[in-house]
Amino acid sequence: MTLRFPDRTGLYxxxxxxFVAATFIQTGSGGSHPLLLAASFVALVLLWVIPLLLVVGVAGELYAHTVDGRA
Incomplete structure (x- = not known):
């Protein structure tokens, strides 16, 4: 019997x-250079979007398992 683990490379x-976006927001977003401001905006978007996508993905998997009857 072998254990099979799902591929979670995308999750990692x-x-x-x-974590990179969170670290950038905490340490490097204090300047007034336009590129730094744009990078800060992107980091803020990533900070909110990534957890949302992970929650939606997990909810979708749970829903798929309950619909298939594999609950």
């Missing part, structure tokens, strides 16, 4: 990107 990449 999303979490790393989320």
């Amino acid at each position: 990449r999303a979490l790393v990107l989320w």
